[in-house]
Amino acid sequence: xxxxxxxxxxxQSIQNVMRAISPKTTxxxxxxxxxxxxxxxxxxxxxxxxxxxxxxxxxxxxGIVHIHEVIPxxxxxxxxxxxDIIKKLPEDLVEIEADGELNITIRSGKAEFKxxxxxxxxxxxxxxxxxxxxxxxxxxxxxxxxxxxxFAVSTxxxxxxxxxxxxxLENNQLELVAxxxxxxxxxxxxxxxxxxxxxxxxxxxxxxxxxxxNKILDExxxxxxxxxxxxxxxxxxxxxxxxxRLLDGNYPETSRLIPEQSKTEVQVxxxxxxxxxxxxxxxxxxxxxxxxxxxxKEQNAIEITSNSPEIGTAEETLNTNSISGEELKISxxxxxxxxxxRAIDAEEIKIQFTGAMRPxxxxxxxxxxxxxxxxxxxxxx
Amino acid sequence: xxxxxxxxxxxQSIQNVMRAISPKTTxxxxxxxxxxxxxxxxxxxxxxxxxxxxxxxxxxxxGIVHIHEVIPxxxxxxxxxxxDIIKKLPEDLVEIEADGELNITIRSGKAEFKxxxxxxxxxxxxxxxxxxxxxxxxxxxxxxxxxxxxFAVSTxxxxxxxxxxxxxLENNQLELVAxxxxxxxxxxxxxxxxxxxxxxxxxxxxxxxxxxxNKILDExxxxxxxxxxxxxxxxxxxxxxxxxRLLDGNYPETSRLIPEQSKTEVQVxxxxxxxxxxxxxxxxxxxxxxxxxxxxKEQNAIEITSNSPEIGTAEETLNTNSISGEELKISxxxxxxxxxxRAIDAEEIKIQFTGAMRPxxxxxxxxxxxxxxxxxxxxxx
Numbered sequence: 172x173x174x175x176x177x178x179x180x181x182x183q184s185i186q187n188v189m190r191a192i193s194p195k196t197t198x199x200x201x202x203x204x205x206x207x208x209x210x211x212x213x214x215x216x217x218x219x220x221x222x223x224x225x226x227x228x229x230x231x232x233x234g235i236v237h238i239h240e241v242i243p244x245x246x247x248x249x250x251x252x253x254x255d256i257i258k259k260l261p262e263d264l265v266e267i268e269a270d271g272e273l274n275i276t277i278r279s280g281k282a283e284f285k286x287x288x289x290x291x292x293x294x295x296x297x298x299x300x301x302x303x304x305x306x307x308x309x310x311x312x313x314x315x316x317x318x319x320x321x322f323a324v325s326t327x328x329x330x331x332x333x334x335x336x337x338x339x340l341e342n343n344q345l346e347l348v349a350x351x352x353x354x355x356x357x358x359x360x361x362x363x364x365x366x367x368x369x370x371x372x373x374x375x376x377x378x379x380x381x382x383x384x385n386k387i388l389d390e391x392x393x394x395x396x397x398x399x400x401x402x403x404x405x406x407x408x409x410x411x412x413x414x415x416r417l418l419d420g421n422y423p424e425t426s427r428l429i430p431e432q433s434k435t436e437v438q439v440x441x442x443x444x445x446x447x448x449x450x451x452x453x454x455x456x457x458x459x460x461x462x463x464x465x466x467x468k469e470q471n472a473i474e475i476t477s478n479s480p481e482i483g484t485a486e487e488t489l490n491t492n493s494i495s496g497e498e499l500k501i502s503x504x505x506x507x508x509x510x511x512x513r514a515i516d517a518e519e520i521k522i523q524f525t526g527a528m529r530p531x532x533x534x535x536x537x538x539x540x541x542x543x544x545x546x547x548x549x550x551x552x
Numbered sequence: 553x554x555x556x557x558x559x560x561x562x563x564q565s566i567q568n569v570m571r572a573i574s575p576k577t578t579x580x581x582x583x584x585x586x587x588x589x590x591x592x593x594x595x596x597x598x599x600x601x602x603x604x605x606x607x608x609x610x611x612x613x614x615g616i617v618h619i620h621e622v623i624p625x626x627x628x629x630x631x632x633x634x635x636d637i638i639k640k641l642p643e644d645l646v647e648i649e650a651d652g653e654l655n656i657t658i659r660s661g662k663a664e665f666k667x668x669x670x671x672x673x674x675x676x677x678x679x680x681x682x683x684x685x686x687x688x689x690x691x692x693x694x695x696x697x698x699x700x701x702x703f704a705v706s707t708x709x710x711x712x713x714x715x716x717x718x719x720x721l722e723n724n725q726l727e728l729v730a731x732x733x734x735x736x737x738x739x740x741x742x743x744x745x746x747x748x749x750x751x752x753x754x755x756x757x758x759x760x761x762x763x764x765x766n767k768i769l770d771e772x773x774x775x776x777x778x779x780x781x782x783x784x785x786x787x788x789x790x791x792x793x794x795x796x797r798l799l800d801g802n803y804p805e806t807s808r809l810i811p812e813q814s815k816t817e818v819q820v821x822x823x824x825x826x827x828x829x830x831x832x833x834x835x836x837x838x839x840x841x842x843x844x845x846x847x848x849k850e851q852n853a854i855e856i857t858s859n860s861p862e863i864g865t866a867e868e869t870l871n872t873n874s875i876s877g878e879e880l881k882i883s884x885x886x887x888x889x890x891x892x893x894r895a896i897d898a899e900e901i902k903i904q905f906t907g908a909m910r911p912x913x914x915x916x917x918x919x920x921x922x923x924x925x926x927x928x929x930x931x932x933x
Contacts, residue, residue: 249863252834256866259831275864282831286864450640450663453633482630483656483667485637 172244553625
């Protein structure tokens, strides 16, 4: 194999593919990156067996030549130092050559690196997914959906199924839900294309996979194809394949966690509430659970307080747009509230409480956006 | 005590003073910051007993009012959350009030923090230094001197005296030397003011102190006053006192370490050499000592190589401006060379070698700058 390729293009692809390669892998071949070159394109593959990423660099695109010379072939190269090497090469063009003995030479200007390769035949095959269960959504919308839910997955392996985001497609509606059992994030969208023949209910994608996918995808209005099989999901754009395993097990029924009526409703500016809670929580960070208290006051005001016995107390009054229903004193984790407000990303929001000991929900005032955040309070009163 | 003060000004002072406060202190009062207000100024003090920093905010400066209201007094406030609290306050003005019971209230807009204070009388007094042994240099020049030497201090406590930078003032010349016994950095400057009556030889300032001082000082052409006593050094600008203890013990005589004649001299562009070594050292990072080899070649070229048995080899040829004297093969720590080239910060440099097993020195071609970097090679041939 021999290829002469633009360094910037190669660098971008390597950085994307590196997201699937774990330095801690116990399978030696997976510490490498598979490089394949043919007359039309270069393909780079990385995998940690949970996630597999393939990035394709076409020979030419939009009139720009990326690959200047090629002798087809393939090889697996040690991934550990590859991004650093490519980044620091002195010239814009990079030559990569592999001989029959799996010796790889990378040249640019007067710099030459000789790296030990591995046999590409030993590299695991990317499974071929049936593409019948496929649908498309806009890439930037997918990124928003991930951002609005993925933070709420569990980081504990006590209930592995909760470390993933639940995808449900039914009646032309896609719903994402994540919960760590203390809080829940949910977002629904109506599908643009007709997906009525398509329906799945128990697709749970590891939060880590979605986090890596989100980092790789650009804020683009191009569509991304999503294909689902029994145990894997494939995200596919023009030059990228992102394959993730799915989590085993049944995702819990979460709809019954969401209270159906509320006793107190507060309507408030999201940014002001976020800043007030952020300030109050400064002292709350000294205790383990980052707890702040919210108390409804006269004249549509709420009071946010926190205290740390060793340091002191914080207190701030905030004017809301409206408070209706019963008086309320409630305590909750400030970080959960800030995460929820960030995810909703609306100017004005409403919070519906059902008493001090019941989960409460936060939604944007504008009900067009079908997003809902739920937080379980902490018992302190 | 009560003061109403501009938040930005206060924030800047708090951030500077925080550099002296260690969260790990075993002396409870030193976990606090001392605040003193009088009719003319506010003074903030922090100390970890090695370093003490005082920052002064004048009531008014250059026509800008910093302090809007004051009732004189003093208090010690818990420093831990102070920077975060002040940074996140909602308004531009901050009110700080301490009552007779050492309760401190910080108010801004509707936000109110109540913090537990400590008795200012328990706070250690800043020692008063004799100012006879004083001289002045420009602040930006002092920062350059620190940057050019401080990186070479030892980080090991085996020989504590080597963890500091040696300051020597003699015959109107100031010399700074740092060495960790593997490399040495030295810089001399002629003093602008007449310091002939002043001379000191065994002033060793902890590298950590100089690092913190460098972070606080602005790149300014204002002068800084430096006063030296037996066991302390005081750096003083208009609004800042920075006091550091000196290291005990005699700094070793370093001038005899510097070879007086050379067998091979290489003159080369500094940036090109740095980039070549940086690239070659990528693979060297896999071995513990980050070792690269330099070999002189025909036609004024040098070859830089490194290897990692598991990963591969790197090799690059670099054209120099001139090579004179004996042929040479030598190995050294790439990081030491990069640090030295960065410190010298000259376009063209010369390296003088005295054989593969003797320390070599790096100097700028322009000999006006009295800077010298010395590196001990590693035995590999």
